[in-house]
Amino acid sequence: MLILIAEDDANLRRGLAELLQLEGFETVTAKCGLSAVATFESAAPDFCILDVSMPGIDGFEACKRIRGRNGTVPILFLTAHNEEIDRVLGLGMGADDYMGKPFGTRELIARIKAISRRAMVPVQPSADDGVFVMSDLRIDPRALRAYRGNKVIALSAREVAVLTMLHKHAKFVVTRNQLYDECWGQHHFSNSRALDQFISALRRKVEIDPSLPRIISTVHGSGYRYDP
8 A cells, every 4th residue: 555644844754654664555755735736646645644734735735635636545634733623624624534743653553554444445346356366366355465376465455456457357458547437436636647656566566577567568558458
């Protein structure tokens, strides 16, 4: 799962990234609200952590703009303020949860996992929701895992949704628009660069050699295809 960390305090931003990476998450970071929105558009993260007090535009405005592009991505606010008005305002703008600073690292990890379990459900699950095989990879949608021999690969619900769609349409091209509509939602803000980055990251997870993909092949000018 790719997590966006938007925090203007460089030490806290770096510390959060290191903590989440140790927990097995991938991270991208931003040091201000505008950078957070731009990074969201380019990297298409699966989860957002937004500091409320950031330069340029604050976390509330960044949340509003992100929600305008994606209505379902989980968002967790961090703030040094404890006033109830901030909590109400933040949750009213579409955040899924809210943590005041300082906070415990274990609690933060627990909140992220709890929010993810509630929010990250594939848009279009397969008809039987069962295990399927792509090349030498066995994918279990319910467990959000793939297996190659004894190796276990953790997947996000969106990554499973993309693999499921490619498997379902094996030998046929799945267009970029089809992927956006089925795996992100029809009202998601389309961004070709973001999709390329998402596919590249997924290949690093599931391909033996990402430079010679056997599971996710690029069909230039059209989209992607799985060839059994």
